[in-house]
Amino acid sequence: MKRLWFILMLLLAIFIPQEPTQAASxxxxxxxxxxxxxxxxxxxxxxxxxxxxxxxxxxxxxxxxxxxxxxxxxxxxxxxxxxxxxxxxxxxxxxxxxxxxxxxxxxxxxxxxxxxxxxxxxxxxxxxxxxxxxxxxxxxxxxxxxxxxxxxxxxxxxxxxxxxxYGVTLSSSAPVVSTPISNGSGTGRTMVSLNVRTSPSITATRITTLLQNTTVTIYETRNGWYRVTANGISGWVSADYVRIL
The missing domain is CATH 2.40.440.10 (L,D-transpeptidase catalytic domain-like)
Known part of the structure; x- marks a missing residue:
């Protein structure tokens, strides 16, 4: 039970923006x-x-x-x-x-x-x-x-x-979703590790860990990448580097 869980469960629950119940204008x-x-x-x-x-x-x-x-x-x-x-x-x-x-x-x-x-x-x-x-x-x-x-x-x-x-403005800085993460255990242990890159196209990485109840704000999604801010860190996160510990 302490083995790593892959990204799918986390993305479905947290990272993928929830669909509205009514169609937008x-x-x-x-x-x-x-x-x-x-x-x-x-x-x-x-x-x-x-x-x-x-x-x-x-x-x-x-x-x-x-x-x-x-x-x-x-x-x-x-x-x-x-x-x-x-x-x-x-x-x-x-x-x-x-x-x-x-x-x-x-x-x-x-x-x-x-x-x-x-x-x-x-x-x-x-x-x-x-x-x-x-x-x-x-x-x-x-x-x-x-x-x-x-x-x-x-x-x-x-x-x-x-x-x-074409005269159309996109507010790309507007958050898609902002969601607190919690593992429900109440222990306060580190639960998520994020490999945050400055761009999806480069190999250099830096690692940060998130504690339970950390708020992750998703600003953009692109080909399985997520532009996020969390714990004062901003950057792109790949699904390959998000896991539950």
Whole structure:
């Protein structure tokens, strides 16, 4: 029983922000797609909630850049071009479609949608649409409202910079969640060890320990990393370096 417990239990209980019981207003939701990195970020109330890998347009049919809106949401949309029924295993749209008003279209040409080939996600392969893993599109479809803003750009820069280029401000410093940690034992023993890095991309580390009832504030999540403050330490924490002792 004194062996280490892996991160999953801790993340589920503490680090992953709790979903609201009611949908947020559309004005609070922003999706940013970077076609240079094939990443999609979902922001709510100015804070990053989740980031996903996506497939985007190939060189001959690139995904258009610009500021757009989710104008419809369709479950099991048929693939009319080839007469494939909605929800069929061979439907390249998957079973979720969120239409965009790109180039004056009415959500019937460009979309964020699923796929029938999971290995295609992450590649520049589509006719201009944004393709997601089916599990990911299900998650996003259930949370994203029609009217939400979608920003698309090819850039080697941050999501915040992309948003700013379209006149959208993201309050990335706003906490996602601030939660006290407690092991419930009442002993006051050290329960959590955090390996805090100054950046997710470097190898240098520094270690800090957290006592029970320490408050950890999560400011941002990115690919399994958590930007946190705790015990006066600020930095990025990887799931690989969080454990219950």
């Amino acid at each position: 559309t004005s609070s939701q922003v999706v940013i797609v970077n076609t240079a990195t094939n990443k999609l970020a979902f922001y709510e109330n100015g804070s990053l909630v989740r980031e996903f890998s996506v497939g985007t347009g190939k060189s001959s049919t690139p995904t258009p850049s610009g500021k757009f809106t989710i104008v419809n949401k369709i479950t099991n949309r048929p693939y009319y071009t080839r007469g494939i029924r909605g929800g069929a295993p061979n439907n390249p749209l998957g079973d979720r479609w969120m239409g965009l008003n790109i180039n004056g279209t009415a959500g019937d040409t460009y979309a964020i949608h699923g796929n029938n080939n999971e290995s295609s996600v992450g590649k520049w392969i589509t006719g201009g649409c944004i393709r997601m893993h089916n599990a990911d599109i299900h998650w996003l479809y259930d949370r994203l409202n029609t009217g939400a803003t979608v920003l698309i750009k090819r850039a080697q820069t941050s999501y915040e910079a992309i948003a700013s280029s």
